Amino acid sequence: MAEIRVENVQKSFGAFTAVKGSTFTIEDGEFFVMLGPSGCGKTTTLRMIAGLELPTSGKILLGGEDVTFNRAAARDIAFVFQLFALYPHMNVRQNIGFPLKCQGMPGAEIRKAVDEAARLLRIDHLLNRSVSGLAGGDRQRVALGRCIVRRPKAFLMDEPLGTLDTEFRDLMVRELRELHNRIGATTVYVTHDQLEAMAMADKIAVMNHGVIEQFGRPQEIYDRPATMFVADFLGSPPMNFLTFEGAVATGQQAVRINGADIALPELREDRAAGELALGVRPEHIRFDDASALRGQVFGAEYLGTTQIVAVETAHGPIKARLPADRVVRTGETVGLAFRSQNLSLFDRKSGRAIRSALLEGSRHG
Template structure:
């Protein structure tokens, strides 16, 4: 079992704390994405898993073995970098063979593994080519192949799609998911791109300022973000936030937005102040009448749908509207929300307020604390 555990992992560079007291369990065979903005600590965490950096404190175990202070060559992992890190003086076959020759494997075993990996990645026709003339997508396939051919206990990937154009990135996301389904090897993938994270991950670990903010399935992260930062970072457009008038009490099933009562899932905690969060696709526009009065300020067309920016007495929000129902700037409408999809945050802490809706208590097998 290639389960990875990090326990109270902490990394300080002089006066800067890159990773702050992180605890996380990554289950065997899962595709886990570390997601967050630049400087959030995700790459430093990955480098500590790889042995390229040692923690200031805390521990890392791989398949039950303490690897905290082992060098990279002493850990049964393979790493794929953003800039391919291929050997330019070697051809495609030479790059794939290189780690196996270092292990001293017999020629027959090297040939078998290289042939298997080339078939998996569909690069058999490139085995005789030099890497310098390959496209970005093909180079990344070779880089992946060099990692896969080792048959490690875990793959660590540091933004491996970052240099590819949009079309290649989408293609490689699909290929990586197929590859993971076939190999079922524990994979830790770093990215700042939420689309990559949502497309690839079994579990997403959202980080900011060195801390793990939430670790959950993509659905759990999207539907019940642990805090307002996660809600802003996941989703395009991001979640709408509207300030609630007055305090919120446990047992409340409605809140006030600019004098309009809005139904919410039954609240299970008190808060002196709260913020209502709702995704744009869960905002419903209708004729004037019941609901929160709004004016359409701006409209964007995306082919399959419109994004309407709405001004209300409670604040500005965005709504996703079907392509057949074009909103008109200046139009006055009434806004309602999908009650089951509304969440509340504590205005002071920006943390999610628990509710009776079980979606907000979803926990997957990959848990993180800080």
């Protein structure tokens, strides 16, 4: 396996720029996820790493080798597509072994390699079955087997679970991560599903309009979003925003919203003034009758051990995650209190974080 480095890569299609100056490094053996909405540039980036698209500018290195303009066949990578791309006239064994057959490997070696990959994926009992009669999860395992059997430098996966139902998708999320751990592969995985990304990734790059808005570990991105887009895209429900006019400066410890002084986390920028947004995750909100920041309950969604309570405030709607046994009534006026160490503050105009939540036991600038 190998490290992948993407250096200032840009891709344009005529006047439209799909990827704008992306730079990041995927460590050897890392499970790396590119996350973002449809059309954000994540699949185009993956295709450039694979050699299926050539960048307009920039550089791509695989294991220290410059492969920017190498064809896909010369890059020693394996690609898993969303729609499996299996050969319906071949059985499972033939599908998995086909890349080795194309390389001219002797039949005995192909059989051994296919048997090993099938055992790893727990589909050895299906080797003589037709792929057309398999369930979606098993067909995805066959597609993975066809990649694994080659032992490439890196696995590239473009929304491979997108066509599966919820039960199969949850199962395959666990199995993909376990498979990654067993074989120590360098894996680049594209998805629009934040739950898949958070469950599997060592590192995540969140993309929007062709730009990587944030790159880091799942906890860091969730707890310390660099932009309002990242804060809104990750989380279910996403981060709440209370918008207000104000200013912050170095050394300022709190902002005043609706008569309530709300303590702030550390400073990320020197100062900002204008329209601001205070960001808070639903799990970092509690009801407090003594709080001057108040709102009216307009709905509740029960989720077993917790409930999501929706509150309308003068600065926008808020969703709080509370214990299921907390009694709330529609129309009730409640006070809202926030955990200050878990707040973020954003400049509404740029969307960038001015101050950001603290990670447990650490301070980051």
